[in-house]
Amino acid sequence: MYQIEFSEGVETDLKKIRIYTRKIILDAVEQKLVHRPNIETKNRKVLVNLIPPFESIPPIRELRVGDFRVFYDVDQDAEKVYVRAVRKKPPHSTAEEIL
Numbered sequence: 001m002y003q004i005e006f007s008e009g010v011e012t013d014l015k016k017i018r019i020y021t022r023k024i025i026l027d028a029v030e031q032k033l034v035h036r037p038n039i040e041t042k043n044r045k046v047l048v049n050l051i052p053p054f055e056s057i058p059p060i061r062e063l064r065v066g067d068f069r070v071f072y073d074v075d076q077d078a079e080k081v082y083v084r085a086v087r088k089k090p091p092h093s094t095a096e097e098i099l
Contacts, residue, residue, distance in 0.1 A: 013086040028065040033081045
């Protein structure tokens with residue numbers, strides 16, 4: 001099992017989101033990233049060639065939760081998942097545009 005850690009900016013990101021939606025996002029993080037967070041699925045992918053505006057351990061990964069994206073990276077040696085940002089993704093926009 002991986003331990004989940006939230007970066008400083010994530011608290012600010014989550015405060016901007018309705019409580020109901022925030023709970024859905026946090027539940028998804030807990031369910032999908034605790035076990036095998038580095039496996040790609042329909043809702044999880046690696047963002048290739050993305051240079052994020054925050055400190056991270058490459059590669060940056062994205063978890064899709066409805067209209068929101070959770071950006072995270074994984075330290076396999078320490079078995080930790082670092083959630084770096086949570087953003088709403090408007091239709092037809094890219095990860096680079098919302099970060």
